[in-house]
Amino acid sequence: MAAPEPALLTDMFHKMAVSRAIELLMLRHTREERFSGWWHPGEGQEAAPIGAAAALRSDDYLWYQGRGCAWAIGKGMDPLPILGDLLGKMNGATRGKGGGVPHWSDYGLGIMGEGATLGSVYPLAAGSALASKIRKDGRVSLADFGDGTASRGTFHETMMHAAAWKLPLIYFCENNGLLVGTRTEHVSASADIANLAKGYGIPGVIVDGQDAVAVYEVTVEAVARARAGEGPTLIEAKVTRKHGHYAGDPQHYRDPDYLKDYRDPLELLAARLSGNEAARLIEQADAEVAVAYEAAKAAPEPDASVIERDLYHVA
Amino acid sequence: MLKDLCIPRMGSVENARLLQWRAAEGETFTPGQVLYEIETDKTSVEVEADAGGVLAKHIAQAGDEFKVGDRVGLWVAPGTTPTLIAQALKGQTVKAIADVAGPKVVPVPTSVAPMAEVRPLPRAAAGGRRISPLARRLAAQHAVDLDHVAGTGVGGKIGGKDVLAALNAHLLSPVTAESAFAAEVADGVSADADVLLHSMRRRAIAQRMVQASAIPTLTADMAVDLTALMAFRKSSQGRGASVLGMIAHAAAVALLEHPRLNAHWRDDAMLQFRTVHLGIAVDTPEGLVVPVVRHAERLSALGMTEAIAALAAKARNGFLRPEDLVGGSFTISNPGSVGPVLRAEALLNPPQVALLGLPGIVHAPCAVRDGDGWAMAVRPSICLSLSFDHRALDGGPVIAFLNTLKSRIESL
Amino acid sequence: MSHEVMGYNAAMGLGLVEEMRADDSIFIMGQGVVTGGWFGMEKGLVSEFGTDRVLDCGIAEAFEAGLAAGAAIAGMKPVINMGFGDFALIAGDEIYHKLAKWRYMHGLDVPMTAVIIFPIGAMGGAGPEHSSCTEVLGMHFPGLKVVVPSTAEDAKGLMKSALREPNPVLFHSVQGLGWSRGEVPLDPDFIVPIGKAATRRAGSDLSIITYGSMVPRSLEAAERLASEGVDAEVIDLRSLVPLDWDCVLESVTRTHRAMVVHEAFRTAGPGAEIAAQIQERAFFDLEAPVLRLGAKDFPLCQSAELEQAAIPSVDTITGEARRLAAI
Numbered sequence A: 001m002a003a004p005e006p007a008l009l010t011d012m013f014h015k016m017a018v019s020r021a022i023e024l025l026m027l028r029h030t031r032e033e034r035f036s037g038w039w040h041p042g043e044g045q046e047a048a049p050i051g052a053a054a055a056l057r058s059d060d061y062l063w064y065q066g067r068g069c070a071w072a073i074g075k076g077m078d079p080l081p082i083l084g085d086l087l088g089k090m091n092g093a094t095r096g097k098g099g100g101v102p103h104w105s106d107y108g109l110g111i112m113g114e115g116a117t118l119g120s121v122y123p124l125a126a127g128s129a130l131a132s133k134i135r136k137d138g139r140v141s142l143a144d145f146g147d148g149t150a151s152r153g154t155f156h157e158t159m160m161h162a163a164a165w166k167l168p169l170i171y172f173c174e175n176n177g178l179l180v181g182t183r184t185e186h187v188s189a190s191a192d193i194a195n196l197a198k199g200y201g202i203p204g205v206i207v208d209g210q211d212a213v214a215v216y217e218v219t220v221e222a223v224a225r226a227r228a229g230e231g232p233t234l235i236e237a238k239v240t241r242k243h244g245h246y247a248g249d250p251q252h253y254r255d256p257d258y259l260k261d262y263r264d265p266l267e268l269l270a271a272r273l274s275g276n277e278a279a280r281l282i283e284q285a286d287a288e289v290a291v292a293y294e295a296a297k298a299a300p301e302p303d304a305s306v307i308e309r310d311l312y313h314v315a
Numbered sequence B: 001m002l003k004d005l006c007i008p009r010m011g012s013v014e015n016a017r018l019l020q021w022r023a024a025e026g027e028t029f030t031p032g033q034v035l036y037e038i039e040t041d042k043t044s045v046e047v048e049a050d051a052g053g054v055l056a057k058h059i060a061q062a063g064d065e066f067k068v069g070d071r072v073g074l075w076v077a078p079g080t081t082p083t084l085i086a087q088a089l090k091g092q093t094v095k096a097i098a099d100v101a102g103p104k105v106v107p108v109p110t111s112v113a114p115m116a117e118v119r120p121l122p123r124a125a126a127g128g129r130r131i132s133p134l135a136r137r138l139a140a141q142h143a144v145d146l147d148h149v150a151g152t153g154v155g156g157k158i159g160g161k162d163v164l165a166a167l168n169a170h171l172l173s174p175v176t177a178e179s180a181f182a183a184e185v186a187d188g189v190s191a192d193a194d195v196l197l198h199s200m201r202r203r204a205i206a207q208r209m210v211q212a213s214a215i216p217t218l219t220a221d222m223a224v225d226l227t228a229l230m231a232f233r234k235s236s237q238g239r240g241a242s243v244l245g246m247i248a249h250a251a252a253v254a255l256l257e258h259p260r261l262n263a264h265w266r267d268d269a270m271l272q273f274r275t276v277h278l279g280i281a282v283d284t285p286e287g288l289v290v291p292v293v294r295h296a297e298r299l300s301a302l303g304m305t306e307a308i309a310a311l312a313a314k315a316r317n318g319f320l321r322p323e324d325l326v327g328g329s330f331t332i333s334n335p336g337s338v339g340p341v342l343r344a345e346a347l348l349n350p351p352q353v354a355l356l357g358l359p360g361i362v363h364a365p366c367a368v369r370d371g372d373g374w375a376m377a378v379r380p381s382i383c384l385s386l387s388f389d390h391r392a393l394d395g396g397p398v399i400a401f402l403n404t405l406k407s408r409i410e411s412l
Numbered sequence C: 001m002s003h004e005v006m007g008y009n010a011a012m013g014l015g016l017v018e019e020m021r022a023d024d025s026i027f028i029m030g031q032g033v034v035t036g037g038w039f040g041m042e043k044g045l046v047s048e049f050g051t052d053r054v055l056d057c058g059i060a061e062a063f064e065a066g067l068a069a070g071a072a073i074a075g076m077k078p079v080i081n082m083g084f085g086d087f088a089l090i091a092g093d094e095i096y097h098k099l100a101k102w103r104y105m106h107g108l109d110v111p112m113t114a115v116i117i118f119p120i121g122a123m124g125g126a127g128p129e130h131s132s133c134t135e136v137l138g139m140h141f142p143g144l145k146v147v148v149p150s151t152a153e154d155a156k157g158l159m160k161s162a163l164r165e166p167n168p169v170l171f172h173s174v175q176g177l178g179w180s181r182g183e184v185p186l187d188p189d190f191i192v193p194i195g196k197a198a199t200r201r202a203g204s205d206l207s208i209i210t211y212g213s214m215v216p217r218s219l220e221a222a223e224r225l226a227s228e229g230v231d232a233e234v235i236d237l238r239s240l241v242p243l244d245w246d247c248v249l250e251s252v253t254r255t256h257r258a259m260v261v262h263e264a265f266r267t268a269g270p271g272a273e274i275a276a277q278i279q280e281r282a283f284f285d286l287e288a289p290v291l292r293l294g295a296k297d298f299p300l301c302q303s304a305e306l307e308q309a310a311i312p313s314v315d316t317i318t319g320e321a322r323r324l325a326a327i
């Protein structure tokens, strides 16, 4: 297994701390201030995105699902365009369109964006993967989704072709056992989404999704397979959804035992760092996010002219 | 797609001769480019293109003579291919070019104006006949009175071409004595005169006046003291009422007592009305109009004042609807509002049999009762003129009416 | 350069081949394209461009359209032959959300070329789920361009434009015209611009605004009308998004009468929008209400005879035009 270098560990921890700072800030912000949209908190579920993103090159294509912000941070996005979007400001990644349902993207960083009709990432990721195969550019495409989204028909349509064509594609499932309040067992005979891989003739891997290093390691292998032309891998990260489906969710459905075995991914990763590095990185991340939050708040609001932008590109 | 190229209107010029084409068939031209040269009775003129396009066809040849508005050629939108032009011309040879020898028609542009700028005639202007939206716009744009437009569509519907036909008939009416005179004037016999062609409304007024002047009309005058009326205007009850409104109110009530004046003359009978629909003559830049206050007998002096003001504003802004102008039973004309005329005799508004004229209010010395004797005083007064159709009425009932009116006004 | 008489589908294929030769980011995917395509458009493609750029796929329309979106975002120029316009509904999310909105909702002003081919309309017994005219959906969801060629020449010229267009194009090929033939320019620089209508017949009494399968029928109706003294202009819209309003309004302000004819259902079909805009923008140039002629509002029957009875024919177009001219 490819254990991460110390410098990479530091980088992963820093990114996770930045994500965590944004997550905590958004939990407070959505409670206390005006927020247009639905914030789907990812606090406590940062390890899988951070670990997987660390295994990708910056030119690899990431198609994420919109819980939390750790995928974008993990892939290299600054806090400012994320916070700008969350507050609906002109300095957000969407330049004022709003990101209360996240739509941040940065093609230069391989952050391709989110489709809020869940399950749309599968064929899109196959599209970029096919592009890489035709161009032979060695890039890998990763489609992130939740256990609830594994039911979509496009999951099957896409993987059937991607496996046959050996596309450089990774299916990355964050299985938190919940689809809003519905338990995965209710819609799937198998508790493990990774089982589905068998039918397509591709590897299905289960990993502890609270452990960023473990996630990193399995993703590195899947990436290597994809780059080598050996085709797709399905990774299933077992994760814990610490909060409600959305900020403010009363969670009447919540099983009191669900959080019993919860482990904080930040603490797990901190244990691998030396001395007081973790504390220093958290302090640094908090400061960075505080500065970005102020900048986002101070940024101009969009005016209605934003509505008429970006519909058609004029060559 | 083919558009007409026509001899433009140039002042009083009627005839023109094509000297030469300056643009060839198939040539693309730009706005302002000279297309052809014509010679008129006075001078020769280079005719320029208003818009860019492609010259599709020369219909006229050098030396041909034309009237203003005649078509000399055809053009199409810029960029139209020669194949399409040829195809379009194929259709035209049968239809339109053959028409050239037929009736002459002044082309009227029918381009889309931005909706906000379009002020079509109300549908009611067609007097119950069906009318197309295009016809409504063209009629308003060219001030065509729909009373003079015959609807040739299904069920008598008025279409755009009907309005244009009426307009053309008007513009190209045969040379009359007046227009010959106008031409003479314009030709320099009297170089300082302006030729103002009659509007459709002026023509209608003229026709009605000639009709009215054939009626044996007499006028009876009666002076009325306005002291009480002026005082009433200052009272809390009368505040806001105009002199016209108050007199009209008094007249409406008096007419209920004297219905013979509130009537229409017909050859076989009198039509005597039990309600008063009061015509009020209003002077507008386009000429006199007489909108009608419905059920004037039901209005107070203040109500009458407001009703008249509303109609006058509609008249001046051109918003009168045809139904505002019909069905009057009696008319008041108020030249005194324009200037201090001494008498207000007027022609009747047939088929009505009587008309009340209001001249200016004067402050005149007059004899007033002073105990058993008389004293001189200066009082505001007005000399009411009641013109009437002597076929329908003799002096008696008219003077009786005036007496009632006088005492009503003086005892307000 | 010279012309060649060829079929509508072949002309579309020629446009595609020429562009694929010039731009190696173009690839085509669909069911059966490797073996020449269901309607012959893709004949010979695989032997020239190989299976890397000519891809057969299974019955997976959402996947096909979604893959097009993903590949286009990644800078490729995908062409997807969806087989039938009906399948737009299977891939609705991928077409009307992903292709149409992706850049907009991410605040990206970047090029995104993708061509989705939808064969639409009656073809002689394909039944109610293989004959739909779905082009109105592309007009309703902002972010797409929508074309419907009616001649072989336009099929080629619009295909070339679509592949040079930096926005996703829904390319509706007309099943009923698939085997019709026409002169097609062989010049590789020849294109038909998206958003430009063509006046197929000049006329002065009324404007028939149409596209796709109804263009030849409207032209035939116009010839019949001419013999009755009614001079109809026939406008082939060719593009529905953007729609050539200048051409439509210029015509209507000349003829003062308009009718829209299409094979799509009459209710809430493209004609509803076109008629509404004509009356909004040129009401006071009209002599008569704007008429609409479309398919009866019933699913199309499988029987080829009943299928034809449900959509406008030369007879019904002529009759409606005659009625319009008389209003």
Ligand SMILES: Cc1ncc(C[n+]2csc(CCOP(=O)(O)OP(=O)(O)O)c2C)c(N)n1
Residues within 6 Å of the ligand: A067, A116, A117, A118, A119, A145, A146, A147, A148, A149, A150, A176, A178, A179, A180, A241, A245
């Ligand atoms: C196609 C579609 N159906 C339903 C929804 C509504 N929805 C938003 S999030 C969500 C739950 C997704 O569950 P899962 O994929 O397990 O992700 P998680 O919320 O657990 O992170 C649902 C049903 C949606 N956005 N898109």
Ligand SMILES: [Mg+2]
Residues within 6 Å of the ligand: A146, A147, A148, A174, A175, A176, A177, A178, A179, A180
């Ligand atoms: Mg879940």
